[in-house]
Amino acid sequence: MAQYAVLIYERVPPEELPPEVLAAHEQLPERIAEQGGRELAGMALHPNETATSIRGGVVTDGPFIETKEVLAGVFVIEARDLDHALTLGKLTPIADGGVEVRPLLGFEVSERS
């Protein structure tokens, strides 16, 4: 199996996401497993206004790149190949936006001390 990151780009801020989208997120690992894949990790991000960027040591308010669709979350999946990963990526609940599927070059989880 290969590993892919699924980056979620969403126009709707998290607090305004419809309940069915949130519920679908809860069920996502299960649905991915039904399709023969596996969700290894999932991260949901606070909205853009909470972001702070550091560019060349200078700290500024806001996200690194300003876009209409905001990076709202990332999850990591295991899939057989790109076709399988795209099938799994299509399961992602989205209110208004889309996802980007990228092969992972590395994935390590550091131990908590």
Next chain:
Amino acid sequence: MLAATVRVTRDLDGAEEAVQDAYVQALRTWASDGVPERPGAWLTTVARRNALNVVRRRRTFDTKLPLLLEPEDTEMPDPDAEAIPDDRLRLIFTCCHPALSPEAQIALTLRLVCGLATPEVARALLVAEATMAARLTRAKRKIAAARIPYAVPSAADLPERVDAVLTVIHLLYASGHTAYSGAELMRDELSERALDLARMLRVLMPDEREAAGLLALLLVHHARRATRTDAHGVLLRLEDQDRSNWNREQIAEADRLLVAALRAGPAGRFTLQAAIAALHAQARSYADTDWPQILTLYDQLLRVWPSPVVELNRAVAVSMVDGPQAALAEVEALERDRRLAGYPYLPATKADLLHRLGRNVEASRAYHAAHELSDNAAERDFLAERVRETSTQPSR
């Protein structure tokens, strides 16, 4: 052979290397032992054996780099298995994967399915050799890193993916048929390759009606190819072409394919385009053409494939059924569609209609606009001649 070898290495560079090595081994062995009974099978077997060695070497390497992906299955494919047609289909689907840009899809298909060398691909697609080499490398890297599968897509994805394959072959034919720029109107080599690919796909996917439709479409275009220019390379319009020189055999073959495709169920976009082209091919003259039937087919085509280019072509059929004035109104509506900005056939079509209405001053202006937009030398000559012609004729 490359197609059969990729299945072993799961990467294109490794497979190409294994195939080249097989040729080197053939030169050595055949010189001393004589040419084997089935040289093709011999080469494929050796290439796949070389590929297995590449994979084994790589596995050793992979264990030292656990973050790199391991090959999917550990089962070794039987090198003597004759699964070549399937392999070829897999290779086509890999090269035409929608995760690759259309430019990359076309280049990869020429390089890996048709077996053209990189400089030939660059020449065929009018791209600098270094640019093409970089484009192919980037595409192959993505295939490896993102694991674009070397497989025929699942039934659920098949219709969409077949359409992507057909589109690549059609684009390939089109870029040979009317070169975007350059002196010759047609580059036969590219068109021949596309026709070969369409034939191959038809054999590999006998149940795919649109594969039959595409082959029929390319055959009708090909049948008319010799008459598209005169002895001096000047472009001839459909109405000015010598119909007695059209290749009747190819047109008949297209008709047989079409009859079968149309009988099997609702027609897709390639089948409908082929049906339109076939009606033109059957007509004794431009005026004798069954224009009402062509207009009906364009209406069907617009339903399955809404596109401003189809609307523009439909307007020509409208002009033959309802007259140039009705068609002009449709073309003027299309001028407001930004997707056709910069498309030389829009002002060229408008110019023809204006000319037929006797509005030669405006026609001349529109031909001039088309001339400005075209990059093709034969088309530019043709349009310059129309500018001269219409500017010397009085306006009604």
